[in-house]
Amino acid sequence: MAGTRRRVHATRLPAATGVLLVACGVCACMSAAPDTSPRATCAAIAVAPETADAVTEALTADRKLTFHAVEVVTSYCRGQNTEQMKDVYSDGPHDRSYTSYLQPGPLSGTVIIENGDDLWQYDPATGRWLHQSDQPGMLLGSTSAVDLLFENYTADRKDDATVAGRRCTVYEILPKTSGNPSRRLCIDATTRLPLRTENVNGIGDLVSVSRYDSVTFDEAMPASWFGPPADASIDEDPVTRTGPISAAEANASLGFQFREPAYIPTGYKFAGAFVLKRDFALVGHMQWFDGLSVISLFKQHTGVMLPSSGWEDSQASSVTWTDGAFRYTLIGDIVPSELSRIRDSIR
Amino acid sequence: MRSRSCRQYRADLSELADGRIEGARRLRLEAHLAACPACRALVAAHRRVTQLVRGVERPLLRGSIVGDVLQRIGEQAPEHRLAPWLYWSGAGAAIATVVLAIGLLMRPTPTPLVRHSPLPPTIAVRETMSALSDKTDGDLCAREHARVSASYARAERAAWSVTLAEGNREVVRQ
Numbered sequence: 001m002a003g004t005r006r007r008v009h010a011t012r013l014p015a016a017t018g019v020l021l022v023a024c025g026v027c028a029c030m031s032a033a034p035d036t037s038p039r040a041t042c043a044a045i046a047v048a049p050e051t052a053d054a055v056t057e058a059l060t061a062d063r064k065l066t067f068h069a070v071e072v073v074t075s076y077c078r079g080q081n082t083e084q085m086k087d088v089y090s091d092g093p094h095d096r097s098y099t100s101y102l103q104p105g106p107l108s109g110t111v112i113i114e115n116g117d118d119l120w121q122y123d124p125a126t127g128r129w130l131h132q133s134d135q136p137g138m139l140l141g142s143t144s145a146v147d148l149l150f151e152n153y154t155a156d157r158k159d160d161a162t163v164a165g166r167r168c169t170v171y172e173i174l175p176k177t178s179g180n181p182s183r184r185l186c187i188d189a190t191t192r193l194p195l196r197t198e199n200v201n202g203i204g205d206l207v208s209v210s211r212y213d214s215v216t217f218d219e220a221m222p223a224s225w226f227g228p229p230a231d232a233s234i235d236e237d238p239v240t241r242t243g244p245i246s247a248a249e250a251n252a253s254l255g256f257q258f259r260e261p262a263y264i265p266t267g268y269k270f271a272g273a274f275v276l277k278r279d280f281a282l283v284g285h286m287q288w289f290d291g292l293s294v295i296s297l298f299k300q301h302t303g304v305m306l307p308s309s310g311w312e313d314s315q316a317s318s319v320t321w322t323d324g325a326f327r328y329t330l331i332g333d334i335v336p337s338e339l340s341r342i343r344d345s346i347r
Numbered sequence: 348m349r350s351r352s353c354r355q356y357r358a359d360l361s362e363l364a365d366g367r368i369e370g371a372r373r374l375r376l377e378a379h380l381a382a383c384p385a386c387r388a389l390v391a392a393h394r395r396v397t398q399l400v401r402g403v404e405r406p407l408l409r410g411s412i413v414g415d416v417l418q419r420i421g422e423q424a425p426e427h428r429l430a431p432w433l434y435w436s437g438a439g440a441a442i443a444t445v446v447l448a449i450g451l452l453m454r455p456t457p458t459p460l461v462r463h464s465p466l467p468p469t470i471a472v473r474e475t476m477s478a479l480s481d482k483t484d485g486d487l488c489a490r491e492h493a494r495v496s497a498s499y500a501r502a503e504r505a506a507w508s509v510t511l512a513e514g515n516r517e518v519v520r521q
Contacts, residue, residue, distance in 0.1 A: 137498060239487065276491065283487065287495050296492040318489075329488040 051155045055171055056146055057192040058185060063092045065191055069164075069215040070102075075208045089221055096226040115226045120234070129228045132237040138289055139244040139272030149291030152176055152267035161186050163195040164212045173292065177266050179335040181207075181293050191217065201317065202293075202334040238279065244272025250284050256326070258284040258299050263345035265338050268295055295332035295342070302327045319343055
């Protein structure tokens, strides 16, 4: 994931960074060619330059920092709270991290090591490691994640706060179009690292809060930490991914029609398709991104003709249905009515 | 639990569909099928494909189709008062069509299954069966969505990390 995150920013952010440089005169860490499109200028005007600067730096801060933290993530789902606690060693400049889960019980002892585009996950129950590579990225063309963020969201500075004993500035990222998620970030005043993040979904429900209970910077982290032991039993991920690719390329690989829906909510941009293969099953995956939130559509051949209504399972952020011999799954942190509208535009 | 149980029976489902399993093993399988619509669908799909395969195989057992066609052309030719060039070009086209059809049918790959089934050409029988019985469809979607969401920024990554970690754990244990 670290590799993924870095890929997105390393390959797509420069253009967006240029937008901010030209329009706001901030963001000294970025150095790409300027984008003087009207959209970019409008986007920059919508957010105060110092706020845009702080949020942009926060989104990339972990790439520049070396830190050790105890991170707690509380998830809220249908009245039930679950809490996870992780010990995180992050070596941003070398694009690697080591995360050990302390809670909840079922995940306790799980270790995730990320190093560039490689990820290894240790399962204490089996004593085995799962290896994944080629982490996903996004296909945003000349647009960047930051471009999209300030095109579709506003950011406001709020009061200061203290998190993990460190002084933070609080920023709220709110959608310009109702029905999209929002964020509240407590950004470390010195390093710009977000120390607390509140995630709110499109219907206004608090979905999760992640916070650092403690954080220290510039600890020594030997390279040997960021790989599995020499005698480790390692399984390769049985799911292979091809992507991000265009919708046409995905169609050619899948062998069945996988078209974009006629309706996608305002502000979302096609961010690439993937072809997932596990054993002999093929699944098409398309994604759309608005700078903060991702909508995913999956299509898989089920092998049998089902009634067109099929079985349907709708949750707060996902809907699954069948149509003919195909099963669709749509996931997004948007209001259910928008998910339904997307679904209806596919049928 | 259900998926483990299905996996345990999966290897026997094709034998059951073909009527090649008897006794206590069959009873156990039928008891499982009674409670498992996914495996029932799998068996039904296998039976349909088997029927299609049999339908394709039958012509191959018939001896020399080319000989039959040539003989019929020879028998019927005098009755047709066609120009010689039209007669011979028609006969040539017919022979070429038959030879092409036989060539396609005798290819070593399982393409006849695909060609005669309602499935898209790149999905073979085993693919279909795997897709049907894979309980992890939903898990896979959730995990992949989490992966792309987490790829955006650290704040997003924390929110999705449990989904990712749990999804990966299931992958290891399957």
